[in-house]
């Protein structure tokens with residue numbers, strides 16, 4: 001599917017074909033394409049918990065305001081923004097940049113200093129924003145990749161973050177910007193027309209706010 005067509009046709013699907021599975025290979029391909037997302041200094045501060053087991057989806061549904069699509073979708077993805085992604089991925093990122101010729105070895109310490117200044121300490125608000133921003137770009141890429149691969153999605157922030165963390169063993173310091181339901185549109189369902197989008201002049205300014 002053409003990229004622009006995919007963007008135009010992506011919708012948040014409320015009615016999934018219940019019981020239709022996505023294979024591990026299909027999910028792997030989806031996640032691999034999404035993983036090509038851009039990120040601050042290529043630090044990739046995201047993690048994903050894939051929930052396919054019907055019993056586990058039931059548990060997640062209870063954390064997610066009892067929204068039926070959590071159980072009906074083929075898979076639920078818990079998108080996790082990791083404030084510790086800087087510490088976790090910095091070495092690999094620098095190594096790759098050096099090896100590929102993006103960066104001279106003598107720039108190593110300057111680059112690390114710049115990253116620490118830009119994204120603050122592990123427990124800072126700055127760091128949470130850094131992680132949530134990048135994980136959300138990953139999430140958007142994933143929804144578009146899903147469209148291109150023939151699946152539909154639904155992003156969700158209607159959930160109790162503490163409940164999701166408790167039930168799925170996610171450490172307290174992580175942030176969960178959204179869950180994404182992935183699957184197939186239930187046969188026989190006609191979507192309502194896409195809801196309004198603001199006119200450009202309501203949100204675009206040139207040169208100055």
Ligand SMILES: Cc1cc2nc3c(=O)[nH]c(=O)nc-3n(C[C@H](O)[C@H](O)[C@H](O)COP(=O)(O)O)c2cc1C
Nearest residue numbers: 010011012013067155156157158159177178194195
């Ligand atoms: C971060 C985020 C969280 C959302 N959370 C929910 C949700 O919990 N439940 C729901 O029914 N829709 C949720 N939505 C879907 C939006 O309502 C939907 O994207 C919007 O109405 C535009 O529709 P469209 O995606 O079909 O263009 C969410 C969307 C986003 C981006």
